[in-house]
Amino acid sequence: MSSFNVAKFGGTSVANFEAMSRCAAIIEQNPNTKLIVSSACSGVTNLLVELANGVQDSAQRAEILTKLAAIHQAVLDKLEVADETAAEIVKILDTVTNLAEAASIQASTKLTDHLVACGELMSTHLLTQLMKERGLNAVRFDIRDVLKTDDNFGKAEPQLETIRQLAEQKLVPLCQNHVVVTQGFIGSDPEGNTTTLGRGGSDYSAALIAEAVQASGLEIWTDVPGIYTTDPRIAAKASPIPEISFSEASEMANFGAKILHPSTLIPALRHDIPVFVGSSKEPEKGGTWIRHQVESSPLFRALALRCNQTMVTLRSANMFHAYGFLAKVFEILAKHKVSVDLITTSEISVSLTLDQTDTSGGAPELPQAAKEELEQLCTVDVEQNLCLVALIGNNMSESKGYAKQVFSTLEDFNLRMICYGASPHNLCFLLHESVSRQAIQKLHTELFES
Numbered sequence: 001m002s003s004f005n006v007a008k009f010g011g012t013s014v015a016n017f018e019a020m021s022r023c024a025a026i027i028e029q030n031p032n033t034k035l036i037v038s039s040a041c042s043g044v045t046n047l048l049v050e051l052a053n054g055v056q057d058s059a060q061r062a063e064i065l066t067k068l069a070a071i072h073q074a075v076l077d078k079l080e081v082a083d084e085t086a087a088e089i090v091k092i093l094d095t096v097t098n099l100a101e102a103a104s105i106q107a108s109t110k111l112t113d114h115l116v117a118c119g120e121l122m123s124t125h126l127l128t129q130l131m132k133e134r135g136l137n138a139v140r141f142d143i144r145d146v147l148k149t150d151d152n153f154g155k156a157e158p159q160l161e162t163i164r165q166l167a168e169q170k171l172v173p174l175c176q177n178h179v180v181v182t183q184g185f186i187g188s189d190p191e192g193n194t195t196t197l198g199r200g201g202s203d204y205s206a207a208l209i210a211e212a213v214q215a216s217g218l219e220i221w222t223d224v225p226g227i228y229t230t231d232p233r234i235a236a237k238a239s240p241i242p243e244i245s246f247s248e249a250s251e252m253a254n255f256g257a258k259i260l261h262p263s264t265l266i267p268a269l270r271h272d273i274p275v276f277v278g279s280s281k282e283p284e285k286g287g288t289w290i291r292h293q294v295e296s297s298p299l300f301r302a303l304a305l306r307c308n309q310t311m312v313t314l315r316s317a318n319m320f321h322a323y324g325f326l327a328k329v330f331e332i333l334a335k336h337k338v339s340v341d342l343i344t345t346s347e348i349s350v351s352l353t354l355d356q357t358d359t360s361g362g363a364p365e366l367p368q369a370a371k372e373e374l375e376q377l378c379t380v381d382v383e384q385n386l387c388l389v390a391l392i393g394n395n396m397s398e399s400k401g402y403a404k405q406v407f408s409t410l411e412d413f414n415l416r417m418i419c420y421g422a423s424p425h426n427l428c429f430l431l432h433e434s435v436s437r438q439a440i441q442k443l444h445t446e447l448f449e450s
């Protein structure tokens with residue numbers, strides 16, 4: 001294991017000159033911090049995604065491009081020596097303009113990835129120059145030379161062994177004498193085309209890089225001082241968790257807690273790299289340590305919310321005491337590449353939710369062809385506008401006496417589906433989206449505030 005520390009800064013942490021300066025101050029505090037993984041400046045990826053979705057009106061397109069230029073120009077204006085960096089930003093903005101105008105942008109996931117990657121390519125130019133001006137021996141590195149993926153544009157899969165070898169050849173030597181600043185979220189396929197790891201993927205990039213260089217620690221700097229008992233934007237009394245296990249934090253990320261990309265902890269867990277989550281705005285407030293061994297494992301740890309759920313209910317009287325029905329259902333789903341997330345079954349029906357397989361953020365769709373084929377077998381109902389509320393904790397399947405408290409708190413809510421038992425770490429409810437935040441607030445008050 002190297003003594004390198006990898007630090008990742010999210011969009012709000014690199015939103016402007018002042019925010020980037022706070023990042024530099026954090027980096028200066030720890031001489032072992034050798035690798036910096038940066039997101040795009042706050043708001044930039046959203047603007048790029050808007051362009052990638054195809055903006056037909058040229059005035060509207062120009063307005064977005066002006067906004068993008070202004071965000072980066074505001075940082076350039078505060079740098080002492082901005083000419084070279086400004087020239088790089090202009091080049092990238094030209095690429096953005098050309099791609100946004102390309103007739104095929106909407107239809108091409110390859111061009112889309114090239115376009116949305118431009119945010120990180122720009123922010124890292126600015127952050128590197130700012131760090132140099134503070135006296136740090138910073139160097140910008142294009143992570144596409146190391147972070148190799150497949151060509152599943154929009155949600156590319158990293159190729160771990162190649163990444164490890166390239167990191168050893170190219171990144172580790174550079175870290176000996178420099179603080180290396182590189183991009184989160186992006187990579188490249190075997191042909192060198194730019195790919196992305198999915199929205200929020202910079203956390204995952206940082207963890208992959210930490211694994212590849214065998215880092216001693218991974219810091220995720222964001223806009224909140226650690227992982228809270230629930231999203232503090234939903235429950236004002238949510239409180240920070242000083243220490244949490246990998247499995248609890250992974251459950252939280254999987255069940256939608258935006259604080260970490262769901263895949264982030266997999267590389268860290270594989271190499272047992274401790275992860276710290278803190279606020280770049282208020283580093284003095286401390287944060288959360290995610291570790292293998294933790295001192296306490298409370299029954300209730302946190303609540304997470306994941307919206308845009310699609311529930312499919314399949315009903316057939318033929319299912320009654322018959323065998324093979326579920327096998328047929330899953331064969332059809334597999335054939336149409338539909339991935340299932342949660343499932344509950346009864347004698348004559350089965351309800352399941354669909355996995356989010358793309359990065360649009362919208363509710364997943366059951367493909368029409370899959371629906372038609374399922375309809376040969378049973379009735380098919382598809383429901384959307386649902387959210388999943390997950391209560392995350394420890395030893396839930398071995399503990400007694402808490403179900404009454406949980407269910408009486410939710411007695412006024414229409415629970416569309418309940419999942420429990422497969423994991424000792426969670427109890428999940430599917431509810432209509434209009435009441436899901438309220439359900440979290442009530443559960444938080446009842447289970448976490450007394």
Ligand code: ADP
Pocket residue numbers: 009010011012013039200221222223224226227228229230231232233252256257258259260302
């Ligand atoms: P970054 O741009 O730094 O990656 P994100 O916006 O992706 O930041 O993630 C941070 C946000 O995650 C917080 O502002 C908060 O609203 C949200 N969040 C969701 N669940 C939690 C939680 N359990 N604890 C803390 N923050 C959470």
Ligand code: ASP
Pocket residue numbers: 010011039040045046119184185198199200201202203
């Ligand atoms: N900039 C990318 C996004 O907004 C990746 C990230 O910030 O994690 O999704």
Ligand code: MG
Pocket residue numbers: 010200203258259260261
């Ligand atoms: Mg994020």
